[in-house]
Amino acid sequence: MTPDEIRASRAAREKLAWLVLLALAVLVLPWHQSLPTGSTPLFPSALGLAAEGRGWLWPVVLALPLLVWAGFRDASSRLFLNIVLAGFAILVLQGFAVGLRGPAFDVLATVFPAAAQGQTGFGWGGFVAGLAFLGLIAHSLALRGFCRGDRFSATAVVFIVALLGLFVFFPILKLSMAAFVGPDGELAFGPFIGRVLAPEIWRLDCLTGGRRCGVVINSLMLGILAATISTALGLALALIVARTSFRFKQTLRALSILPIITPPFVVGVAIIVLFGRTGLLTQFGADVFDVRPTRWVYGLTGILMAQVLAFTPITFLVLLGTVEAINPTLEEASQTLGAGPVKTFFKITWPLLRPGIAAAFLLAFIESLADFGNPIVLGGGYEVLSTRIFFAVAGARYDLGHAATLAMLLLSLTLIAFWLQSRWLGRKSYVTVTGKSDAGLASTLPFGLKGVAWAVVIPFVIFTLGVYAVVLVGGFVHDIGRWDLTPTIAHLRTAFAFEVGTAGFEFYGSAWNSMKTTLLVSAIAAPLTTAVGIMTAWLVARQDFAGKNAFEFGTMLSFAIPGTVVGVSYVAAFNVPPVDITGTAAILVICFVFRNMPVGMRAGLAAFAQIDRSMEEASQTMGAGGGVTLRRIVLPLVKPAVFTALVYSFVTAMTAVSAVIFLVSARHNMATAYIMGRVEAGEYALAITYSTVLMIVMIVCIVLIQLLVGARKLGRRREFQGQITPAE
Amino acid sequence: MTDEIAIEFVDVTKNYGAAVAVDSISLSIAKGEMVTFLGPSGCGKTTSLRLIAGLELPTSGIVRIAGRDVSQRAASERNVGMVFQSYALFPHMNVLENVAYGPMIRGEAKATARARATEILEQIGLKGLSERLPSELSGGQQQRVAVARAIVQQPDVLLFDEPLSNVDAKLRRKVRGEIRDLQKRFGLTAVYVTHDQEEALAVSDRIVVMQAGKIAQIGTPRDLYERPASPFVADFIGDANLISGQVSKGRFVSADLDLPLAGADGQAQISLRPERIGLTPGDAGPVGTVRSCTYLGSRWEFEIETGFAELLASRPMTEAPIAPGTRVSLNIPDTAPIRVA
Structure with missing residues (x-):
């Protein structure tokens, strides 16, 4: 076979495969997950259902013979592409037009009486048909030169776009629509405006003393504080690692992955064990100063502690990259021009660090906004957007409209932060790394700054060690909360007990x-x-x-x-x-x-x-x-x-x-x-x-x-x- | 007629957004011919090559290979072989696997593919290196593997994208000779891209000179050197002195320069090759003043100021040097000037 024939036969085989898949989907496979009420078709496929009076499925079924005809004439023709696109559009539209409880438009009910009974979600038939339509779209586009004519790439692009559309953008669209739904299920602006402007979201009472702030204010305050503190700590750590004769550089780098593999809540729990009302350190402090132990750690303080612990490794890695990317010759040049180490640091090093610091700050800020595990464990009465959204859906009062509104607010805040980040970094990226070798040694940190950095870092390191010590030990002692350190595997047994019985393993933990x-x-x-x-x-x-x-x-x-x-x-x-x-x-x-x-x-x-x-x-x-x-x-x-x-x-x-x-x-x-x-x-x-x-x-x-x-x-x-x- | 033409461009245009890389080019390349695309960087020569390969598809126009319209066809579905500038050998496969890759992908049995690859490797002088990884070969050997890999499938056309730019300057002459021999031995149609005019003159049957996405001139190496059609071609192929002046009654006049020149009367521009300008100290005929005299080993090079242009002249070592500041008279044969505009 010549390459030309191989090509033709491969393309034809692929086309045939997609068409067979489509045939399978509309003729054989059950169209819905479960049968819609009032239907008893011989075959629960699109064809069977359509024949039974659910006529809105006919266009999807009839697309098949049309495509076979047009496809065997010329799959690269405009006509073929148009038929596939129309078929796919109809597939999607009919899915939305006839919902669980009946048609979305009255017209449909008059044309197809069966539509009044509604239809359930797509089953294998619906999904496979969608798949086949997308495959044929890609096939046709590739024959028309899309993706430099490569069918595999064209298929990949079409499928990934469709998946992103279905699983990223469609839910967000649905959510933003839910934000406009009133208590009786009607679409309206009123409830949305009311919810967005509610005082429980924006009020600033905590600044003037007395009552609590609105939930957006809480989130912003937490985000800014957590980002500031963890950026400062990250910077101090990065400077110590890169600009002093610190020896455990690799160890620190390796340890910075710890928060990534730390399950959520566990840091929160450790903080409670240490600082809660009956916590070890709270009790100790109360004994020493002779005061009543309180629930002081719940709220902003506790969440901050946990978030700083979690985000500092992230800011550290970002800032370490920035510090190490600074070309040492720039600092050497400054010193040969007569500036001392301190002046060089503030005039040269610091400005070069600024974009990195901004990036680290925004990253931590975004993480803090999105954090759910720490606020829910340590928040007490301090509510942030993520926990409020959760309670609006999972709490006693299910209110999707409320949750959706809050979610849109949270999304807007995050997108603004992302936008700022890309703008800032787009404008102010001083790349000092070049292909040329950077002769010269990085200058060491001025003495005073080194002291400040260590003073910041040491308490943080002790705090981190304490938290992880509780995590490591806590699971295997009797009751760490009361400092009862008798070793035990009782907890492990509760969770993961199993027995090897006659029927093999029996897991009853x-x-x-x-x-x-x-x-x-x-x-x-x-x-x-x-x-x-x-x-x-x-x-x-x-x-x-x-x-x-x-x-x-x-x-x-x-x-x-x-x-x-x-x-x-x-x-x-x-x-x-x-x-x-x-x-x-x-x-x-x-x-x-x-x-x-x-x-x-x-x-x-x-x-x-x-x-x-x-x-x-x-x-x-x-x-x-x-x-x-x-x-x-x-x-x-x-x-x-x-x-x-x-x-x-x-x-x-x-x-x-x-x-x-x-x-x-x-x-x-x-x-x-x-x-x-x-x-x-x-x-x-x-x-x-x-x-x-x-x-x-x-x-x-x-x-x-x-x-x-x-x-x-x-x-x-x-x-x-x-x-x-x-x-x- | 059609079966004689290996590659044909009909009005081919390639845009990248607003930028036009290739601007409605039409040309045809005969079977067994070796054609070079030559031009400065950004002239569209590499894009033209990639349009033949299918690594780019034209925005408009038709590309035909062996008589078939392949304009919208992917690279993998054309029958072309390509030697890349970086060789692009697969680092995780040994030499044999690299060469056998194509036949295997096109559906041959593993044993057949390997036999084909071994045969080609022998013909190209790489016997015994089959088991080596690309990283264990010298630059020249890597280049040959790249060529073997490109011709193993008997492609309709063999494409070279600046294949000598990674070769040692001293080896270039040898390698380009090998490429030319190979192309003739296998009777391949080849398209070769370079920005080096000497390389182009040495390897090509015909050269396509490109400028700003368009074809400036197509011709044999000799055509282009001796009969450039535009000031750009004259200047790009070899060195040229471009002189503007007036033509009337069959003579070209510019200041004290007066030469016979056929063609229409009016504004004109001529090209004078440096080696065609003779120099004798004196005041007769068109004159000039020597500004510099540079020793280049094989010849002298003079910069001469005249009433009509700054001239570059090149004289063999057999002649004596002339000191800067000397007045010289210029001896220009009647056949030397070529009208370029």
Whole structure:
């Protein structure tokens, strides 16, 4: 066969596969998850239902013969593309037009009496039909030159856009609509305005003394304080590590991943154990100063402590990068021009650090706004947006409109912070790293500053050590809260007891259920997240298609949405047809995939920047399409990025709480939700034990992933980097 | 007729947003021909090559390879071989795997693909290196692997994207000779991109000189050097003295320069090659003053100020140097001036 015939036959085979899939979806597979009331079709497929009087399904069914006809004439024609687009549009529209309780428009009810009975969410048939339509759209676009004619890339772009649309933008849209829904379910501006301007959101009473502030004010105050303190601490740590003869640099770097694998709540619990009303240090202070112990730590103070502990490692890493990127020759130049070390620091080093400091501050600020675990454990009466949103949905009074309004406020704040960050960094990035070697040594910190830095850092380090000591010990002693340090495995047994009986293992510890779900969901989500993330990075870095900038912006935007907002938006969007998936394990996986995908994407983008793209082009000119090139050339070369993405998405799925707390169900409970329940019940030791077990499991899994992905070929890559730029 | 044409561009345009990289180019390349795209950076020569490869698709116009319209067809679905500037060898595969990659992807059995690859590697003088990784080869060997990989599938066209830019200056002459030999031996149609005019003159059957996305001139190396069609081509291929003046009654006049020149009367520009200007101390005919005299090993190079232009003249070592400041008379043969505008 000539290459030309091979090409033609491959394209034809793919087209046929999509058409067969579409046929399967509309003719055979059950269209809905469960049969709509009042229907008894012979086959529950779209065809069967349509024949039975649910006529609004006819256009979807009839698209099939039309597409077969047009597809065999010329799949690259405008006509074919138009039919597929129309088919897909109708599929989506009919899903929304006829809801669970009947049609959205009265016209439909008169044309199709059966519509009055409503329809349930998409089942296999609906989803597979959507899939097939999208595949045919991509196929047709590629034949028309989209993605340089590469069908694999075109398919990837179309599918990722559709998935982002369905699982990121559609929920947000649904949520913003929910913000405009009044108490009787009508769409109106009135309730929205009322909710947005409510005094409980904006009041400033706490500044004048007396009552509490509004919830937005609380969030902002917490965010600014947490960001300021953790940025200052991060800077002090970064300066000590980079600009003094500090010896434990690597140790500190390694330890900075601790907060990432620390499950939520456990730091909060440790703080309560230390500083709560019956806490160890509170009791000690009360004895020494002879005062009544109080609940002083609950509220702003406690949340701040926990957040500073969690965010300082992040600001530290950002600022360490900035400090190390400063070209030492600049400081040397300043000193040869006659400035002393102190003057050099403030005139040269400090201005160069400013963009990094701004970035670190905004990052911590955004994290603080999105944080849910710490405020809920340590907040007491101090309510922030994320906890208020949670209680509006999960509390005694279910009020989606209220939750949606608050979520829109939280989202706006976060987006503003992101916007500021990109603007600030866009304008003021002083890149002093060049390809040339930086001769010269970084100047050491002036003596006075060094003292200040140490004075700031030492209390923080002691505090961190104390908290982690409680976490490490607390799970395995009788009652750490009362300083009863008798070693015991009672808590472990409560959570993870099992017996080897005649029927094999019997797990009757109370935590097994959530542990199994967590591991399963994380293990499914991690590779999917990595695949979507790396794939998206590859499309952005290497492919050229119309609308690429919007595509990149959209993916990054999905990263900006706080977890709580994602959680509520999923509740708002996926509780009702056409996509009715709440209460399933699938929604948990989907939630993780689209929340963590941008991290895989960033790892991928960084990796692709290191790899000469002509290798992929070589593969293409040798006859490999996008898919083969990705599998045989790209992936072997970006293994480290794959590893990073896998580990990160796995760990985040294990420890995530803010979005997932809205989506867990009795059947599919997650570890973090279980721990939150134990904290609420005051069973701190059990919570700590479970957290410790989770951390151990995560470390074991990271090692396993490393072994699985393998570092076998990484050695070769290093050699190769010398090869693409021969020293001639 | 069609089966004689290997590659054809019909009115091909490639835009990147508002920028026009290739501006409605039409050309055809015959089977077995070696054609070079030559021009300064940003002239559209690499984009034109990538349009043939399918690594870019044209915004408008038609690209035909072997008579088939491939304008909207992906690179993987054309039958082209390409040698990249960086060679682009796959670092995680050994030499044999690199060369066998293409045949395997196109559906051949592993054993057949390997046999084909081994055969090509032998023909190209890389026997015994099959098991090496690219990182264990010298630059020259890597380049040959890249060529072997590109021709193993008997492509309709072989593309070279500045293949010598990573080769040691001393080796370039040898390697470009090898490339030319190979192209003739296998009877391949080849398109070669370079910004080095000497390289272009040495390897090509025909050269396409490009300027700002358009074709400035197409011709054999000799055509281009001896009959440049525009001041740009005259200046880009070799050194040229461009002189503006008036033509009337078959003579070109500019200050004290007066030469026979055919063509229409009016404003004109001529090109004079430096080696065609003879110098003798004296005051006869068109005159000039020597500003500098530079020793270049194989020849002398003079900068001469005249009443009509700053001239560059090049004289063999057999002639004597002339001290700066000396008045010289210029001896220009009647065949030397070429009208370029």
